[in-house]
Every structure is written in C-alpha cells, then in structure tokens.
Amino acid sequence: MAIYKGSECELTGADDFIGFLKSLGPNIEKRMLDQSVSAAVKQGLATPIKKKIRSVVKRRTGNLLKGVKTSKVSGAPKGNYRVFMGPPAFHAHLIEGGTVAKRPAVKKRASRIHRVVKFKTGTFRMVTQTGGIKPTPFFKPAVQENKMKAGEILSEQLKKRIAAYIVPKRKTKKR
Numbered sequence: 001m002a003i004y005k006g007s008e009c010e011l012t013g014a015d016d017f018i019g020f021l022k023s024l025g026p027n028i029e030k031r032m033l034d035q036s037v038s039a040a041v042k043q044g045l046a047t048p049i050k051k052k053i054r055s056v057v058k059r060r061t062g063n064l065l066k067g068v069k070t071s072k073v074s075g076a077p078k079g080n081y082r083v084f085m086g087p088p089a090f091h092a093h094l095i096e097g098g099t100v101a102k103r104p105a106v107k108k109r110a111s112r113i114h115r116v117v118k119f120k121t122g123t124f125r126m127v128t129q130t131g132g133i134k135p136t137p138f139f140k141p142a143v144q145e146n147k148m149k150a151g152e153i154l155s156e157q158l159k160k161r162i163a164a165y166i167v168p169k170r171k172t173k174k175r
Contacts, residue, residue, distance in 0.1 A: 024165060032165070034072070036157035041070050041081040044150025045143060049083065052142040057095065063088045064095070064138075085139065098135030 021029035046068050053064045067089020073080040085092035117127045 021162075024162075028165065032158065032161045036154055036161055037081050038070070038072070039157045040150050040154035041083055044146055044153040045083045046070050048146045048149070049139060049142040052138045056136055056138045058136075064092060067092055083143070092139070094133060095136050096139055097137075099133045101132035 021032060024032075049068050050065055053068070054060075057064060064085070067085045067087065068083065069086040070081055070083050073082055115127050116124055118124050
C-alpha cells in the first residue's frame with residue numbers, strides 16, 4: 001500500500017515501490033533505479049574490494065586494482081549490476097584461490113622428472129617441481145563483509161534521487 005503525503009510517501013512491498021516509481025513519469029523509474037544501484041555497487045562493493053586488495057596482496061603492480069569492474073547485466077531485469085575481476089587482472093582467480101604444486105610432464109632421466117628453467121637473472125636450473133601459491137582471498141571476503149552496506153547505500157541513493165525529483169528545485173531569478 002502506498003500513502004502519499006506531500007513530498008513524503010510510505011511504501012510497503014516491492015510492487016508498491018515499483019508502482020510509485022512508474023507514477024513519477026516515463027523512464028524515471030528505470031533511470032533512478034539504475035543510477036542508484038550503480039552507485040551502491042561502486043561505493044558499497046567495488047571500493048571495499050579495492051581496499052581489501054591493498055591490505056592483503058603483497059606484490060603491488062596495480063593490475064588487481066585496475067581489474068575491479070562493475071557493469072550492468074545485459075538481458076536481466078532492471079537494476080542488476082555485477083562486480084567482477086576483469087582485464088588486466090587475469091591472474092585474480094589464482095591469487096584468490098591459490099594454486100597447487102605440480103610436477104612438469106617432461107622426459108624422465110635417471111628416475112627423476114626434471115625441467116630446465118631460465119630465471120630472470122639469465123641462469124638456467126633444473127626444476128623437479130613447480131611451487132604452489134597459498135590462497136589469499138580478497139574478493140569474496142570483501143563482498144561478504146559489505147553486502148549490507150551496499151543495501152544501505154542503495155536505499156540512501158534512492159531516497160536522494162526521489163526527493164530531488166519530487167521536490168522541485170527553486171529557480172533563481174537573474175538580476
């Protein structure tokens with residue numbers, strides 16, 4: 001049920017809320033919802049993920065920070081956005097979940113599996129096993145910690161946008 005009192009309204013239920021936004025005019029519902037959800041995703045999730053990356057990851061090239069992306073989900077209902085790791089952070093899943101130590105599949109010599117590896121210094125060495133990386137979760141914990149914060153930001157953004165639309169801005173006279 002929606003109760004309108006001047007510039008205030010009380011809404012109960014999602015259907016009433018969508019109906020209220022539709023009553024504001026054409027495309028206002030879509031624009032307000034999209035802008036609010038976009039702002040909530042960026043402020044409530046993307047920013048904390050970047051802070052978590054800064055605090056957790058040891059080596060800092062900046063690629064993980066640049067890789068935090070937000071986008072609108074195409075083909076989904078209005079207001080669906082996602083936060084994901086994109087280019088240039090192609091290695092994000094390896095840092096988040098870690099890797100397992102592996103033995104390279106190469107020729108056997110003297111009953112040992114080996115591989116010759118060139119290091120940055122220009123030296124060559126025989127390697128019998130490649131090392132693994134311990135998991136350093138940054139994405140999932142940041143999302144779990146900030147889900148509620150994103151919802152609060154969304155409600156604040158919607159309140160601001162609806163109030164700004166309902167209460168007309170005063171026009172100042174030119175002198």
